[in-house]
Amino acid sequence: MSKVIKCIVEYNDKGYLIYLENYPGAYVRGKTKKEALKKIPDEIKSYSLWAFGESKKYNLSIEILEEMKSDLQINDADSDILFGSEGCPLSEGEYLDLRSLVLKSANDFKILYDSFPDKDFTNKVPHNTFYGKVPLTANEILVHTNNVTSYYLGEIGVQVNNNPNIYKNRVNGLKSIETLPDFLKNEVFKGSYNELWSLKKVMRRFIWHDRIHAKSMYRMGISVWGKDIISNPYYF
Numbered sequence: 001m002s003k004v005i006k007c008i009v010e011y012n013d014k015g016y017l018i019y020l021e022n023y024p025g026a027y028v029r030g031k032t033k034k035e036a037l038k039k040i041p042d043e044i045k046s047y048s049l050w051a052f053g054e055s056k057k058y059n060l061s062i063e064i065l066e067e068m069k070s071d072l073q074i075n076d077a078d079s080d081i082l083f084g085s086e087g088c089p090l091s092e093g094e095y096l097d098l099r100s101l102v103l104k105s106a107n108d109f110k111i112l113y114d115s116f117p118d119k120d121f122t123n124k125v126p127h128n129t130f131y132g133k134v135p136l137t138a139n140e141i142l143v144h145t146n147n148v149t150s151y152y153l154g155e156i157g158v159q160v161n162n163n164p165n166i167y168k169n170r171v172n173g174l175k176s177i178e179t180l181p182d183f184l185k186n187e188v189f190k191g192s193y194n195e196l197w198s199l200k201k202v203m204r205r206f207i208w209h210d211r212i213h214a215k216s217m218y219r220m221g222i223s224v225w226g227k228d229i230i231s232n233p234y235y236f
Contacts, residue, residue, distance in 0.1 A: 003058040005040060008083050009033070009067040014075040021065060021083060023047050024098060025105070025207025029077065037062060049235040050108070051101060077212055082188070082196040083204075090184045090200060098203040099174055105210040106170035108233035112214055113142050113166075115231035116221055124220055138217055142166060145213045149173050152202045155191035170206070 006021040016036040020026040026047045030036030041060060048054040065084070072078035090098075113119070122136040135144040146166040150173075153160050158176050163169040177183050183199060191197045214234050221230035 001058050004061050004063050007062055007064045009064060010070045010074055010079055010081050012070050012074050017074045017079055024204045025211055027208055046235040080195040082201055086198050086200040087188045090186045095184060102203050102206045103170055105207045106167045109210050109214050110167050111231050111233045112218060113138050117225055123224055141213050141217045148209055152205055155197040156189050156199055156202055
């Protein structure tokens with residue numbers, strides 16, 4: 001059985017960030033394009049188990065839809081791309097599918113976080129990125145991941161106050177979106193730093209951002225407490 005993986009590429013001389021468009025929020029990174037592309041089968045495997053409970057093996061073929069050179073710190077997962085498909089209206093079915101994944105991701109992030117015996121311990125070395133100090137402990141990672149909710153939604157004109165419970169926060173955010181007339185039109189907004197945003201991009205970014213920090217938190221957790229203690233709802 002074969003499957004086409006549709007890719008969106010952001011790159012510069014620091015590295016490559018490749019999104020798998022037909023797997024919302026899935027991504028791979030590498031210092032070179034070749035290195036990043038080699039990681040796609042593993043990302044598809046873990047994402048498919050997480051999202052669909054699917055463990056089928058496919059013969060994968062790669063289709064690159066867009067490539068964009070970026071001035072951002074791609075090596076630190078700094079990204080601002082709006083996919084071509086993210087400026088088109090959403091069907092109700094497409095929105096509900098994305099909604100389900102966005103909420104599942106928030107819930108699974110909380111499951112992973114809750115499995116940490118000590119949420120203030122870390123063995124990670126402090127360092128800085130474009131957004132400041134990298135969160136190191138489970139508590140810091142949760143707070144950072146959760147706090148983008150109000151930021152992302154604010155970029156499409158939806159004002160919310162963050163709830164400290166990541167799942168409840170995500171639910172409340174989506175409910176706020178759904179009160180807006182014609183939200184399925186998926187209007188494109190110019191947000192901070194002239195970045196373009198849409199509802200579809202926001203939902204993809206939620207899943208992507210969750211995966212980045214869940215993977216970091218999981219790796220730190222198993223290095224300290226082991227796989228028998230730390231939950232792996234994302235199938236990393």
